[in-house]
Amino acid sequence: MEVTAKFSKPTYKTISLFIVIGLIATVAAYTFLFLKHDPSFVNLNERLLPVSLEHPLGTDHLGRDVLTRILLGSQLTVGYGFLALIAAVAIGVPCGIFAGFKGGLLDRFFMRIADAFQSFPDTIVAIVLSGLLGPGIENLLIAIVLVKWVNYARLVRSTVIVERQKDYISVAKVNGLSSWRIMSKHLYPHIIGHVLVLASLDLGKIILLISALSYIGLGAQPPAPEWGAMLNDARPYFQSVPSLMVFPGLAIVLVVLLTNLLGDYLRDKFDVKKELSS
Amino acid sequence: MSLLTINNLSVSANGAAIVKKISFSIGKGEWVAVVGQSGSGKSVTASALGQLLGPNLKAEGEVQYKGDNLLALPLKKMRKLRGTSLSYVFQDYQGSFTPFLTIGRHFDEYQKAHLSLSRSARKQQAQEALVSVGLKPEMYSRYPFQLSGGQLQRVSIALALLLRPDLLIADEPTTALDSISSFKILELLSSLQKQTGCSILFITHDLRHVKNYADRIVVMKEGEIVEQGEKAQIMGKPKHPYTQLLIDAASSLKASFPLRSKEVAK
Numbered sequence: 001m002e003v004t005a006k007f008s009k010p011t012y013k014t015i016s017l018f019i020v021i022g023l024i025a026t027v028a029a030y031t032f033l034f035l036k037h038d039p040s041f042v043n044l045n046e047r048l049l050p051v052s053l054e055h056p057l058g059t060d061h062l063g064r065d066v067l068t069r070i071l072l073g074s075q076l077t078v079g080y081g082f083l084a085l086i087a088a089v090a091i092g093v094p095c096g097i098f099a100g101f102k103g104g105l106l107d108r109f110f111m112r113i114a115d116a117f118q119s120f121p122d123t124i125v126a127i128v129l130s131g132l133l134g135p136g137i138e139n140l141l142i143a144i145v146l147v148k149w150v151n152y153a154r155l156v157r158s159t160v161i162v163e164r165q166k167d168y169i170s171v172a173k174v175n176g177l178s179s180w181r182i183m184s185k186h187l188y189p190h191i192i193g194h195v196l197v198l199a200s201l202d203l204g205k206i207i208l209l210i211s212a213l214s215y216i217g218l219g220a221q222p223p224a225p226e227w228g229a230m231l232n233d234a235r236p237y238f239q240s241v242p243s244l245m246v247f248p249g250l251a252i253v254l255v256v257l258l259t260n261l262l263g264d265y266l267r268d269k270f271d272v273k274k275e276l277s278s
Numbered sequence: 279m280s281l282l283t284i285n286n287l288s289v290s291a292n293g294a295a296i297v298k299k300i301s302f303s304i305g306k307g308e309w310v311a312v313v314g315q316s317g318s319g320k321s322v323t324a325s326a327l328g329q330l331l332g333p334n335l336k337a338e339g340e341v342q343y344k345g346d347n348l349l350a351l352p353l354k355k356m357r358k359l360r361g362t363s364l365s366y367v368f369q370d371y372q373g374s375f376t377p378f379l380t381i382g383r384h385f386d387e388y389q390k391a392h393l394s395l396s397r398s399a400r401k402q403q404a405q406e407a408l409v410s411v412g413l414k415p416e417m418y419s420r421y422p423f424q425l426s427g428g429q430l431q432r433v434s435i436a437l438a439l440l441l442r443p444d445l446l447i448a449d450e451p452t453t454a455l456d457s458i459s460s461f462k463i464l465e466l467l468s469s470l471q472k473q474t475g476c477s478i479l480f481i482t483h484d485l486r487h488v489k490n491y492a493d494r495i496v497v498m499k500e501g502e503i504v505e506q507g508e509k510a511q512i513m514g515k516p517k518h519p520y521t522q523l524l525i526d527a528a529s530s531l532k533a534s535f536p537l538r539s540k541e542v543a544k
Contacts (some may be wrong), residue, residue, distance in 0.1 A: 017442070043367050046456045103333055104333055115505055139529070166373045167370045167373035167374045168373055168374055168376045168377075170330060170368065171366070171368065171374045171375070171434070171437075172376070173330065173360065174360050174361065174364075174365060174366040175360060175361040175365065175387075175388040175391065175437065175438075176332065176357050176358065176360040176361035176388065176391050176392055177357075177387060177388070177391050178357065178391070181387070182343065182392065185376075185379075185387065186376045186379075189378050190378075222477075
């Protein structure tokens with residue numbers, strides 16, 4: 001399998017990807033240029049206002065501007081999602097390379113640890129950790145990393161085991177290269193495509209997890225404008241002001257959709273369908 | 279004087295013997311061919327010499343090389359020997375190259391591991407090596423998939439001989455090539471051996487590939503050496519019925535192969 005970038009005609013995926021990226025760029029520019037509300041500024045005189053020019057998405061039950069909170073909440077939901085993902089990849093990939101390449105006892109040791117982590121559903125681990133360490137988005141991150149690194153270690157290990165048996169690794173060995181050199185120069189580039197695809201698909205799941213756990217009060221704590229927490233805040237007003245729940249919900253849907261599109265796009269680009277479905 | 283002496287080498291996988299107490303030696307500048315059908319343990323023998331056996335295979339016995347036992351050498355010392363004193367060419371030329379690195383990068387990797395040369399000196403050395411196996415220096419910047427099978431096998435020979443090893447272990451280097459290309463490779467190996475004076479341990483299942491080039495022949499069957507000796511003696515007066523069988527199998531195909539190696543070598 002060669003990791004070669006194919007330059008093909010733009011498909012609907014490519015186009016939609018660029019549309020959404022454009023959307024995000026616009027939103028970022030808007031946040032930078034026009035954001036004039038304090039996300040946690042409480043003004044009870046302006047509570048539950050409908051959509052207007054002053055408040056493009058209305059205000060919530062404490063009179064805070066919803067658009068401002070959604071935009072700043074992206075830092076929490078998407079930002080922490082990225083952070084968790086990067087940490088999981090940074091732990092999982094080296095573990096997978098070592099376990100796959102060295103084999104033997106080290107491999108079995110790593111994989112039993114991975115099995116132990118994988119045998120618990122991520123939500124349960126997150127809830128237990130929050131119970132032990134106290135609720136908060138940092139503890140939520142730790143829980144997510146603990147559960148997610150396993151996927152990367154496993155994916156990388158299986159790729160390395162396939163590649164390691166090929167002759168070019170033997171050739172590198174018989175020409176006197178060190179294991180470290182072989183891993184970093186001859187194996188690593190094989191893995192990066194697979195990892196990118198899995199990571200982009202995982203990002204959506206992680207964002208959903210952060211929002212879901214914040215919704216039940218285990219993640220971000222008020223007054224942090226996390227999207228899941230905003231949904232939770234808006235719960236009592238669902239009947240009277242449904243837009244309070246719709247907008248953060250839309251934000252989550254949009255971002256998760258985008259990460260899935262990105263994942264599909266990268267998968268086509270690197271053509272690793274077989275590995276992911278197996 | 280012998281360069282490498284194998285004494286009672288056995289290789290076993292989970293207790294089952296694959297190679298059973300074989301002994302032979304390779305002299306300096308000698309071309310020794312190990313012949314046998316698949317499963318006779320010849321490739322495993324070759325891998326054992328460079329400590330390349332998989333984790334489930336265990337080698338016992340002794341391989342003497344310049345006062346060291348290669349089987350018991352610590353990995354760090356072994357790594358220094360690999361490439362500089364002992365190098366390999368494999369059957370699968372396509373798989374012998376890391377697909378996303380250029381031919382030049384392959385040379386670079388091995389040069390960096392053993393030599394301290396400047397970038398331009400490395401490139402020059404690599405291009406000279408390419409020319410020495412009959413390839414154009416432009417191949418330096420090509421990717422492996424842009425080369426044909428015969429060209430790739432030439433590059434692997436250039437890589438293997440780059441650091442002037444004492445012993446080249448060629449594990450069925452011609453098996454995956456068509457007959458014309460494989461005769462060209464054999465001619466190339468033979469002329470390079472004359473130039474560099476290295477010994478060659480040539481592993482093959484086909485006596486036709488060795489009868490013009492080998493000095494001595496070792497015949498293996500089911501992990502044991504059934505017969506070894508000078509080429510003329512093995513080919514002319516084989517003692518063991520299995521050797522006779524191999525010779526018969528080779529000569530029966532001779533009639534249908536119209537090209538002589540000299541015509542093909544050009």
